[in-house]
Amino acid sequence: MIFARRSGLPGVDAENPIALTVTGRVSRAVVPDLCAELERALAGPGGAALAPGAAVDCDVGGVIRPDLTLVEAVARLGLVARRSGRTLRLRRVPPELRSLLDLVGLADVVSLEEGPEGADTGDRTVIDAASGGAVPRT
Numbered sequence: 184m185i186f187a188r189r190s191g192l193p194g195v196d197a198e199n200p201i202a203l204t205v206t207g208r209v210s211r212a213v214v215p216d217l218c219a220e221l222e223r224a225l226a227g228p229g230g231a232a233l234a235p236g237a238a239v240d241c242d243v244g245g246v247i248r249p250d251l252t253l254v255e256a257v258a259r260l261g262l263v264a265r266r267s268g269r270t271l272r273l274r275r276v277p278p279e280l281r282s283l284l285d286l287v288g289l290a291d292v293v294s295l296e297e298g299p300e301g302a303d304t305g306d307r308t309v310i311d312a313a314s315g316g317a318v319p320r321t
Contacts, residue, residue, distance in 0.1 A: 201221075201224050201225065201229055201230055201233065201239045201240065201269075202239075202240040202241070202242065203217075203220065203221060203224070203239070203240070203241045203242070203260070204241075204242045204245065205217070205241060205242070205243050205245070205246055205253075205256070206245030206246060206247075207245065207246065207247055208246070208247045208248060209246060209250075209252050209253045209256050210252060211252050211255070213256075214252070214255060214256045214259055217256055217259075217260065218256075218259050218260060218263050221239065221260055221263045221264065222263055222267075224239075225239070225263070225264070225267045225269065230267065230269075233269060235268045235269075236268065236269065236270065237269055237270070238269065238270045238271070238272035238294060239260075239264045239269050239270070239271055239272065240272050240274055241257075241260060241271060241272065241273050241274065242273075242274045242275055243257075243273055243274070243275060243276055243277065243280060244274065244275025244276075244277070245275075246277060246280065248279075249277055249279045249280035249283060250283070251283065251287075253280060253283075254280070254283050254284060254287055254289065257271070257273065257280075257284065257289060257293060258289055258292075261289070261292055261293050270293070270294060271293045271294065272293070272294040272295075272296060273293055273294065273295050273296065274296055276295050276296075281295060
């Protein structure tokens with residue numbers, strides 16, 4: 184599983200510099216790392232520039248086999264965003280994840296939006312869950 188923070192996500196307001204990308208299969212072991220990455224992003228200069236109540240975008244279009252572990256990750260990311268006075272907005276939500284979020288009652292807690300199918304290849308930091316290391320990608 185790979186998750187990333189990047190700029191230039193299609194359909195994302197340029198005023199919002201915080202965007203996470205989650206791809207692959209999400210395991211319980213990487214959920215804390217994903218939350219820590221969001222906390223670092225919100226504590227950085229881009230997070231300080233966000234207006235209170237602004238949305239943090241999370242592109243989940245590349246996840247494989249959405250399950251309750253991914254739902255847990257979404258719930259925790261939502262809590263991290265709320266603790267900083269922001270909201271979590273999911274982009275390119277697969278139908279399976281949308282159904283799971285509806286089932287557990289989280290569809291009303293996070294914002295679910297359909298985004299464009301294309302993915303931007305802008306600068307981003309990718310953290311590979313297998314190695315645990317951050318790798319800059321362009």
